[in-house]
Amino acid sequence: MLRKDSRTGEPARPDNHIIFCAVDFAEHKKYISNRKSYAQIRHVSDRLCRENGLSVVTPGAERGKQYAEWDAQRKGTSYKQKLKIAIDRLIPISKDLDDLLRRLEAEGYEIKRGKHTAVCGKEQKRFIRFRSLGEDFTEENLKKVIAGEKELPERNEKVPERKEAKPEKRKFDLVVDIQEKMAQGKNGGYVRWAKKYNVKQFAESILFLQQHDIHDKETLDALVDGSSAKYHELMKTIKDAEEKMAANKVIKTHIINYAKTRETYITYRKSGYSKKFFEAHRDEITLHKAAKGAFSKLPEGKIPRVKDLNDEFARLLSEKKAAYNEYKKIKKEMRDYQIAKQNVESFYAAQQGWDAEEDLKKKRQQQR
Numbered sequence: 169m170l171r172k173d174s175r176t177g178e179p180a181r182p183d184n185h186i187i188f189c190a191v192d193f194a195e196h197k198k199y200i201s202n203r204k205s206y207a208q209i210r211h212v213s214d215r216l217c218r219e220n221g222l223s224v225v226t227p228g229a230e231r232g233k234q235y236a237e238w239d240a241q242r243k244g245t246s247y248k249q250k251l252k253i254a255i256d257r258l259i260p261i262s263k264d265l266d267d268l269l270r271r272l273e274a275e276g277y278e279i280k281r282g283k284h285t286a287v288c289g290k291e292q293k294r295f296i297r298f299r300s301l302g303e304d305f306t307e308e309n310l311k312k313v314i315a316g317e318k319e320l321p322e323r324n325e326k327v328p329e330r331k332e333a334k335p336e337k338r339k340f341d342l343v344v345d346i347q348e349k350m351a352q353g354k355n356g357g358y359v360r361w362a363k364k365y366n367v368k369q370f371a372e373s374i375l376f377l378q379q380h381d382i383h384d385k386e387t388l389d390a391l392v393d394g395s396s397a398k399y400h401e402l403m404k405t406i407k408d409a410e411e412k413m414a415a416n417k418v419i420k421t422h423i424i425n426y427a428k429t430r431e432t433y434i435t436y437r438k439s440g441y442s443k444k445f446f447e448a449h450r451d452e453i454t455l456h457k458a459a460k461g462a463f464s465k466l467p468e469g470k471i472p473r474v475k476d477l478n479d480e481f482a483r484l485l486s487e488k489k490a491a492y493n494e495y496k497k498i499k500k501e502m503r504d505y506q507i508a509k510q511n512v513e514s515f516y517a518a519q520q521g522w523d524a525e526e527d528l529k530k531k532r533q534q535q536r
Contacts, residue, residue, distance in 0.1 A: 247292050251277075252301055255310070265311050373511040376504060385512065392509050395502035402495040409488040413481060419462060420477045426459035428452075 254275060255268070262268040269279050269287075278288045278295075285307055286295035299306045312318035382388050429452040436453055439445045446453055463471050 247289055248296060248301055251287065251289070251296060252305065255301075255305065259310070259313060262314055264314055265307060268310065268314065369507070370511045370515065373508040376508050377512075382508075388505065388509055388512065392502070392505045395498055395505050398498050399495070399502045402491050402498060405491045406488055406495060409484045409491065413484045413488070416477055416481045416484070419466070419472070420474060420481075422459040422462045423471065423474055423477075425455040426463075429456040429459075432456070 254272065254277075258268055258271045262271060269281075269285070272287055273279055276290050280286045280288070280295050284297045284299060286297045288295040298310065303309065309318065377383075377388070380391075382391070432449050432452045433456040436442070436445050436449065463469060466472075
């Protein structure tokens with residue numbers, strides 16, 4: 169939706185929010201963000217802004233802020249913003265850059281001189297380089313401003329006053345709702361439910377919801393479905409690896425048996441397939457024939473090398489172990505989510521019964 173400034177009527181600066189699901193429900197692949205995907209998304213966003221007459225941030229024109237820096241500036245706790253204000257205040261009374269640095273030291277800043285001058289306030293943990301404050305605060309530009317070769321740019325770098333947040337309409341919170349209903353439902357129905365149900369396990373589920381920041385049933389359902397899909401995906405990966413490892417062992421055994429019985433089979437063939445020779449070497453000839461039959465079923469009849477089979481087996485074993493470790497973790501997560509969901513559904517089902525019981529009591533009292 170394209171918004172407009174309520175005061176000027178002009179299109180407002182774009183405020184885009186792009187939300188990704190961590191797992192593709194079609195192919196069950198995890199989304200991976202990188203510079204290429206960021207560039208593609210930014211390209212689409214910029215194109216849409218241009219098409220609708222909105223402003224577009226020019227790459228390199230302004231150094232971007234991390235969320236923590238933006239939030240600190242909004243709250244008036246940004247060290248960079250305070251440093252900018254101090255520099256702007258001291259520039260008019262400073263003779264040169266060294267004089268500016270001495271005045272900053274007098275105000276409690278620690279100065280680190282070198283290729284890039286940096287300062288650190290009393291409560292700061294890290295030094296701040298001048299150039300990280302923006303183009304106007306590089307050492308070269310500061311020298312020019314102090315020398316009068318360049319005018320001091322007008323900036324509105326004031327520490328914003330903290331405003332008390334207006335009370336917002338309370339959003340539905342699953343945990344809070346359940347706790348309130350439990351506090352209100354100390355009637356006969358609740359007592360019977362508490363005796364029948366595992367209240368300790370239910371309390372653990374409530375704590376689990378709080379620890380995992382789950383505040384609505386939709387989020388809980390999505391986590392149950394997502395963990396279940398991942399669980400079955402890992403189970404399939406493990407079974408596929410086991411099947412390939414078993415086939416690997418079989419073909420390797422045939423290759424070894426073929427090599428061991430090759431001379432015996434050649435002699436058997438030269439004997440004109442003598443029955444007497446066959447009876448004397450039945451086991452070896454049988455193993456040799458079984459190996460040849462297995463080789464005929466290989467793609468293009470190409471027999472792999474034992475070394476290649478060993479390498480493949482080691483790779484499959486490593487993949488299986490990695491999948492199994494994740495499988496054990498996701499199995500526990502899935503079970504915890506499912507138990508929490510079952511407990512929540514059971515509670516709300518029981519709560520409907522309590523409400524019906526209370527309504528019936530009120531009707532009977534009114535009839536009296």
